[in-house]
Amino acid sequence: MRRSGDPVRFEGIEPGTTTHCGSTTVTENEIVEFAERYDPLAIHTDPAAAAESRFGGLIASGYHTLCLSVRLLVEGVRNERAVVGGLGIDDVRWHRPVEPGDAITVRTEILDTRPSESDPNTGIVHEAITVTNQREETVLSYENYELLARRE
Numbered sequence: 377m378r379r380s381g382d383p384v385r386f387e388g389i390e391p392g393t394t395t396h397c398g399s400t401t402v403t404e405n406e407i408v409e410f411a412e413r414y415d416p417l418a419i420h421t422d423p424a425a426a427a428e429s430r431f432g433g434l435i436a437s438g439y440h441t442l443c444l445s446v447r448l449l450v451e452g453v454r455n456e457r458a459v460v461g462g463l464g465i466d467d468v469r470w471h472r473p474v475e476p477g478d479a480i481t482v483r484t485e486i487l488d489t490r491p492s493e494s495d496p497n498t499g500i501v502h503e504a505i506t507v508t509n510q511r512e513e514t515v516l517s518y519e520n521y522e523l524l525a526r527r528e
Contacts (some may be wrong), residue, residue: 383458385501386524389489397452398481404476410440435473441480441516442468448482449520453482458525460498460528468518471508479510487519491526495501496524 404423411420415437418425426434474480485504492498501524507516 379399383525384456385458386489386491386501386526388503388523389457389486389499391488392498394455394485397448397477397480397484399447399479401479402440402474402476404434406507407434407436407440407476409472410443411437415439431473433475433477434506435475436478440514441470441474442518443506445482445505445516448480449505450477452528453484454522457522460523462524463500464517465521467489468516470516472513472515474509474515478515480515481508481510482506483508484520492523497526499526500524508520 408421411417415436419429419431419435420437421434421439422427423434426432481505485506487502487504489499489501501522503520503522505516505518505520506514509515512515
């Protein structure tokens, strides 16, 4: 859902800006449902097998954590931007497992911006995304490249 007002265009994005994009609590049911559909390893779907693993219980798929982070990014900042599309993500790292009951929080920092060389109507925003749990431990980090519309 887009918030009221004009969307933030490329020129309105400042390098160095940090934004907290909210948090969500991950439930065991969500972990199992996501994993059964997209990443059906026993450590994500079978509590008994997961209890015997090095993790001692169910953990969320890293891809589930990544998807949750994107949702929080959209709600926190992307709905306000004049997003044309995503260009890719780099350096995806899962630092710690996400367990049932963990509350994950997303923060984005604008690393740099540059006008697109191939399309003068757009610009590229490069940002670092950090996802932490309720103990402020980093569980996921990555860099994102996003294409935004420029002012006319």
